[in-house]
Amino acid sequence: MAGNNEQNSRVARKRQQPQPPKKHWFRRIVLAIVALVFIVGLAGAGLFFYYAQSAPKITEDSMRSENSTRIYDANKQLITSLGSNNRQYVKSSDIPATLKKAVVSIEDRRFYRHKGVDYYRIIGAALGNLKGSSLGMQGGSTLTMQLIKLSVFSTSTSDRNLKVKAQEAWLALNVEKHFSKSQILEFYINKVYMGNGIYGMGTAAKYYYGKSLSELNLSQLALLAGMPQSPTYYDPTTYPQYAKNRRNLVLKAMYDNNEISKSQETAAMATNVKSGLASTHKSFQKQQKKNKIADAYLKEVIADLQDKGYSPYKDGLKVYTNLNMNAQRRLYNIANTSTYVNYPNDRFQLGVSVVDSYTGKVSAMIGSRKHTDVTYGTNRAVQTDRSNASTMKPILDYGPAIEYHSWPTYKTVADTKYNYPGTDISVNDFDNKTLGNMTMRQALVQSRNIPAVKTLETVGRTKAKQFANSLGMNLKDKTIPYSYAIGANVSSLQVAGAYAAFANGGTYHKPYYINQVTTQDGESTSYSSSGKRVMKKSTAYMITDMLKGVINSATGTATTAKISGVYQAGKTGTDGYPDSFKHKVPSSANMDSWMAGYTKNYSVAVWTGYANAYERDSNGNAIGYLTSADSRIAQVIYREMMTYLQEHSPNSDWTRPSSVAETKKNGVAELYVVGHLFSDAEASSGTNAKSSSSSHSSSSTASSSSESASSSSSHEAESSSESSSSESEASSSESEASSSSSESSSSSSAPAESSSAESAESSSSAPTDNEQNSQDPTR
Structure with a gap:
């Protein structure tokens, strides 16, 4: 009993002693949250005032x-x-x-x-x-x-x-x-x-x-x-x-x-x-008509601003473009008055692009004519729904042949009866004739179709497409049809941009409109087109030299575009009708007519035709075709525009690079890539033997002493960007190219491609609609 009392007493004393405070976890959590909110708020306020200090002024x-x-x-x-x-x-x-x-x-x-x-x-x-x-x-x-x-x-x-x-x-x-x-x-x-x-x-x-x-x-x-x-x-x-x-x-x-x-x-x-x-x-329409002179250009500028993330109608920008307004006025007058060109009617349409040869700046553009009541209307200069016809030949055929196979300008090509590879569809020329063997220069100057398609077959469609797309053609077909050798659906802006690369020695600049944009807060962003070398200087120079003959030669197709005293090069293109419509138009009728040309300053591409090539009048008569005379209007437009441009630009010829030498063939000054002087037999058979010093020496009697002396030594002196650009590709990556010493042989008919994959496509694939239509004459 006494023990119980003692125990109870101890318990009582323990209860009387002060107890430690209970842990109030909830209060601590709340206080922590409050502290965190305070810290975040303080940091937010600090950040707010930091940003506020750099706020622009408002008036x-x-x-x-x-x-x-x-x-x-x-x-x-x-x-x-x-x-x-x-x-x-x-x-x-x-x-x-x-x-x-x-x-x-x-x-x-x-x-x-x-x-x-x-x-x-x-x-x-x-x-x-x-x-x-x-x-x-x-x-x-x-x-x-x-x-x-x-x-x-x-x-x-x-x-x-x-x-x-x-x-x-x-x-x-x-x-x-x-x-x-x-x-x-x-x-x-x-x-x-x-x-x-x-x-x-x-x-x-x-x-x-x-x-x-x-x-x-x-x-x-x-x-x-x-x-x-x-x-x-x-x-x-x-x-x-x-x-x-x-x-x-x-x-x-x-x-x-x-x-x-x-x-x-x-x-x-x-x-x-x-x-x-x-x-x-x-x-409001009256106010908007003031912009009609630069309508097409402004339309593309607005679209470009939107692509760059701006809202041109909301952002209050200052946009500095590459537009040469004086050139634009002249181009507008050429298109819409009878001062420079006699147009057959007001329905006749065009699309013209002017690009600076060395920068890619779009200097002027017009997308249609006689459109006074439309603002930001159809811009045919950038549309890709019409074939560029033979203006494609330097881009897809002969350019790659020089770039990847070092063809000389005197390389023999055969203008003989020929079908698109793997088909029974014939390739025809504007005159429905074949002229037999000729040089690459002659074939390009006279715009023969059969040699162009054969050249594409020899080069290989994969390599040719690679070359063309490096020039902005944007050919999306996994395997391009052979009909592209004589025309594909691309715009005049694309053609002008591609030809500018030939003009400047092989560097492609994507054409662009906007130079600088300044926002309302004063922040400016500059834009340019960084050039990329896409071909050797030798390729650009040799294409240019041949295209001079298209304008200056008596047999050239662009003699109407000639400007006395002006150094220029160019190419025509006309697209005929498919068989299904041929009987409804005159035999000489064309759907589209092109003229693309360049100087060292500007590249100009012109498309002409009717909005609806198959249009008929109330009596059912076809009225959407170009006559032979109409087909020359593209050259007149080009000539008038380039004449104006050259009045305000220096006029100088291209300088032959050290990688190109000259030789006389049948009284004609022909060009070849140094180190690749073809013998007559090689040029005729298509053998692309890379000349040794001895072979070069033995055949050099046809060259002038100064030119033939520059063999491998000149080649070695070439800039690294030139020599490494594509020459090594001719003997490496794709099996379309030949072995290191020779190109796959080609006969005077249809040369076979080395690539087994391409050969299989050639023998098995059916022609596309474009291919079937392309049996109609283009030039």
Whole structure:
């Protein structure tokens, strides 16, 4: 008993002693979260003010001015301002109260209560994003912040980041300190893009309804208030259903914001969204016609800006292009007046591209003629739906033959009866004749088709395609058809870019329009076309030398393009009709006619024809074909344009590189790649034996002493980029090329390709539609 009492006493004393405090884990977690939020908030505030310090300046002028993109020519002279010529600024006192209520209701319901940044809206937008909802609003941006974006930033992806958002918020807070809500709303309503090159809701009222804002009803004002979010898709003339849905959303927002009654909302929603729309926009079209001289060029500039991530109608850019405006005016006059060219009718069409030979800059372009009532219409200079005919021969046939097999210009090619490899379809020439053996130079100058196809077969389609695509042809066929030897569907811009590489000695520059873009915050980005060597200097020079004869030789096909005293080279191309339509047009009729040529300064490619080559009149007579006289117009256009260009450019001949030597053959100065002087037997049989010193020496009596002396020594002196560009490919990678010492032999008929894969394709594949059509004469 005593023991129990003692134990109880100890327990009692223990209870009386102070106990350690309980661990309050929940409180610690809460405190940790609070501390973390505080630290994050402090860091966020620090980052915000850090970004704010580098925010661009904003002025009243920048908020009041139009947000148009200005496009300049190569001399930094203004060509056009997208949309700015149409803007009609409306002062706050002339803006209907209903429109102000509509804009505030749909864009920023708390506009009159916040100080530029709506923190409730930001939190709501953040929660909405977590839930996957946009809340029907533009995130956390207030009207003031949207005005800031339109005034000093852009809508491009690069300006959608935390830094820009912080700067927008900072500038919005400052703007609200210096301008009234009425002024801010006025700036916004006059600055937003409304589609079709139109800025400002006052201008949009004139464009879409032919009225001022004060004359519009509730339904029409609600439509305008909702358009800035997506002006293209909310255009009531083009997408009436989308426009209706957006208008109704604005009306609902106005009702929810107690700005209109239920009956007003219902009545406005019942109004046809197309009610009151203007049928024409004559005043705006008149302004747009001012740009018609550079229409095609401007169209491509706008598309290029969009490809680069800009919004040309929203971002307020300064765009400096490569356009030579004087050359563009001359090209426009050549195409649209009778001063330079006698056109058969106004339906006759063209597509012309002018490219700087050494930079790839697109200097001028025209995409059609007699298009005075169309803005940014069809641009035939960049379309790829018509065959470039024989202008393809230097690109796909003879260029690769020199590059990969070192053919001399006196290489014998056979113009004898011949079918496309693996088929029973014959290859024909414009005169339906065969001329027997001739040199490569003669075949190219006279534009014979059979030797061209045979050359492609010898080179091999894989290597030829590789060469052509390195020149921008973009041939996508896994195995190109043999008909491409005498024409494929490419644009005049592609041809001009390819020929520019021949002009400058073998370096390809992808043609480009834009030199520099400056955004509203002053940031500039420069653009250029970095050149890539795609052929040896010897290849470029030998092709150029042969193409001179196309213009200057009595047997050449481009004698009409000759310009006295000008050093130039070029190639014609005409495309005939398929058998199915031949009986409906004269025997000499053509579908397309081309002239592509170049000097050391410019490369010019011209396509001519009719928009619909198969067009007929009301009596069923074909009217879409080119006569023999019409087919020469492409040369006249080229001649007139190149004459103008050369009046303002130096005129100099090409210098023969050390890798090319000259020899006399039948009284003609022929060229060969140093180290590859073909004997007469080799040139005739197609043997591409790489000459040894002894063989070169024994045959050098045909050469001048100075030229024949430059054998392997000159070859060794060639630049590394020249000697390594493609010469090694002739004896390596693909089995189309011959062994290291000789090319696979070719007879005077159809030479077989070395590649087994290509040979199999040649013997088994059926011709494409293009191939079947290509039995018709091209030149």
